Amino acid sequence: MSTNNKTLDPAATTASQEDISAEISSIHEVYRQQLLSGMKAETQPRVDFAPYRSSLLRHPTKNLHHADPETIELYSPAFGQRDVHALESDLTIQHNGEPIGERIVVSGRVLDGDGRPVAGQLVEVWQANAAGRYVHKRDQHPAPIDPNFTGVGRTITGANGEYSFTTIKPAPYPWKNHHNAWRPAHIHFSLFGTDFTQRMITQMYFPGDPLFALDPIYQSITDQDARDRLVATYDQSITSHEWATGYNWDIVLTGSNRTWMEEEEGEH
Numbered sequence: 161m162s163t164n165n166k167t168l169d170p171a172a173t174t175a176s177q178e179d180i181s182a183e184i185s186s187i188h189e190v191y192r193q194q195l196l197s198g199m200k201a202e203t204q205p206r207v208d209f210a211p212y213r214s215s216l217l218r219h220p221t222k223n224l225h226h227a228d229p230e231t232i233e234l235y236s237p238a239f240g241q242r243d244v245h246a247l248e249s250d251l252t253i254q255h256n257g258e259p260i261g262e263r264i265v266v267s268g269r270v271l272d273g274d275g276r277p278v279a280g281q282l283v284e285v286w287q288a289n290a291a292g293r294y295v296h297k298r299d300q301h302p303a304p305i306d307p308n309f310t311g312v313g314r315t316i317t318g319a320n321g322e323y324s325f326t327t328i329k330p331a332p333y334p335w336k337n338h339h340n341a342w343r344p345a346h347i348h349f350s351l352f353g354t355d356f357t358q359r360m361i362t363q364m365y366f367p368g369d370p371l372f373a374l375d376p377i378y379q380s381i382t383d384q385d386a387r388d389r390l391v392a393t394y395d396q397s398i399t400s401h402e403w404a405t406g407y408n409w410d411i412v413l414t415g416s417n418r419t420w421m422e423e424e425e426g427e428h
């Protein structure tokens with residue numbers, strides 16, 4: 161796979177939030193006009209979305225090389241129920257002590273385009289801690305690492321496509337897209353189908369985040385309904401007494417209600 165070798169505009173990271181927001185608004189206005197003139201709604205992000213500066217550098221400019229899935233299966237990992245321990249879905253018990261922050265449960269279902277449950281699917285998550293720090297990332301801001309929180313978990317969906325993670329609510333964190341750029345709080349999700357060629361990656365957000373309007377990654381999805389599908393719902397039935405607040409988030413793999421998926425593993 162060949163990647164684009166355009167050089168990044170040196171002014172990119174010095175752009176102001178106002179510049180970025182104005183760019184987002186004008187792209188969305190064009191999209192709104194196209195919808196009014198009968199264009200089909202978009203469910204996926206724009207590959208080239210200028211306000212998200214590095215999106216211009218990341219995607220292939222040539223056709224993908226189509227690998228034979230049968231051949232790939234001979235040497236790539238495959239996952240099954242026996243490979244994942246039930247405790248791996250609890251990100252709060254991986255160390256000797258309790259992580260700091262707001263304990264939450266995130267539950268939902270993985271569904272196909274017709275609303276049918278997708279059972280036996282490997283679901284992996286990774287996220288920042290309650291201070292907005294990743295354990296593993298470069299370009300870190302001065303927020304503390306939590307020695308009791310790694311921020312990585314996984315599970316296999318049950319017979320009804322259901323999954324559930326216990327974790328700590330992540331905080332927003334800054335990134336270098338432009339001056340004073342902050343990502344809304346989010347959890348990264350990766351889903352494997354039945355083989356390695358079916359991996360999909362997306363992000364889940366929390367309701368009411370004031371950073372939504374400012375975030376060029378979230379806004380690279382031009383369709384409001386498609387953006388809304390990335391936002392979990394607070395769910396009192398998932399919340400447990402004196403223990404954790406609960407959020408519900410369903411992931412739709414195909415069809416017109418498909419959950420937005422990244423082209424490749426996101427840096428942010």
Ligand SMILES: [Fe+2]
Pocket residue numbers: 288346348427428
């Ligand atoms: Fe992130």
